[in-house]
Amino acid sequence: MAEFDVNGVGVPNGKYFGMPFDSDECPVALISVPWDATVSYAAGTAKGPDAIIDASIQVDLFDEYIQGAEELKIGTDEALVKIENGSAVKVSDHIGKINVGARAAAERIIGALASGRALSQSELEDQEAVNRMSREVNRLVEEACLSYYKKGIIPGVVGGEHSVAFGAVKAAASQLKRGETLGLIQFDAHADLRVAYEGFEYSHASVMYNCLSQIPEIETLCQISIRDFCVDEYNLIKNNKKIKAFTGGRIADALFNGKSWNTLCSEVIEPLPEKVYISFDIDGLEPSMCPHTGTPVPGGITFDMAVYLLRRLAKERKIVGFDLCEVAPGDDEWDANVGARLLHKLCLFTATGR
């Protein structure tokens, strides 16, 4: 095997950061999940993982605060999962295949709903098919993550739309010891607390609702930078004691009135238990960092604010899993470039705890 030069320009080899390592020798391994069936506004995030892999070759692996950061080995996507006929297939390839049919079915439904008419019998069947495929994706992501946890490797999921976080959070929760609970921190422009959306049970817009209602190990959900939500979601945030929302508006108000981001970070971290899962929807950042994402929203925290909070989280809690979702490539590399750099920090902080 060729030596990997941490100072050189990466060599494209189809792996994240051009790292040639087997996952078995890595503390962290990434799983590509090219799924965007329930995206409501603009599809394309299924192309996120490959675009991030391409852009990740350019990322400098050095970190001025973490000695030896460039030595961190990150694995790529070797997880095999069992499918219906009993054969074992690569999870990313398989989900990529299911996604094509699921997206086509979902587009028919979204089109019909947009025209304001009731769904026909065949469209109702399409809707059930999308729900069935979404459940299958949840199962596949969970199984892929578990295959890494079994070997003591922390998995990171790269979406795809935000719904892919569900299986990963479920897998992380299953690794807790008796009596332990999970903290979930969500960076996002949206609350993702809808009870199904457009008839899709496992919509991107429902992922945190599904996590809270189906994964009882979650003690706290901290939402960062959310700034687009409906009345039902707002009422759920107010009434559910597990949810701590740091909305985009409230973050801005606090900063405008002289509170420091460092103090706000302390308030974010304080209610989180020891073990924390990070779910990062790229649209939590300012839209200039993700112009092609499916549902961009003005406002949002900066890249530096996000990295600062992640760094503190890694030091003060134990990161047990993470995902990065909704990165969608445009006609240039920018969205994927931002995604690759954020992904590198997520891997680094998770693996080193610094």
Ligand SMILES: [Mn+2]
């Ligand atoms: Mn989201």
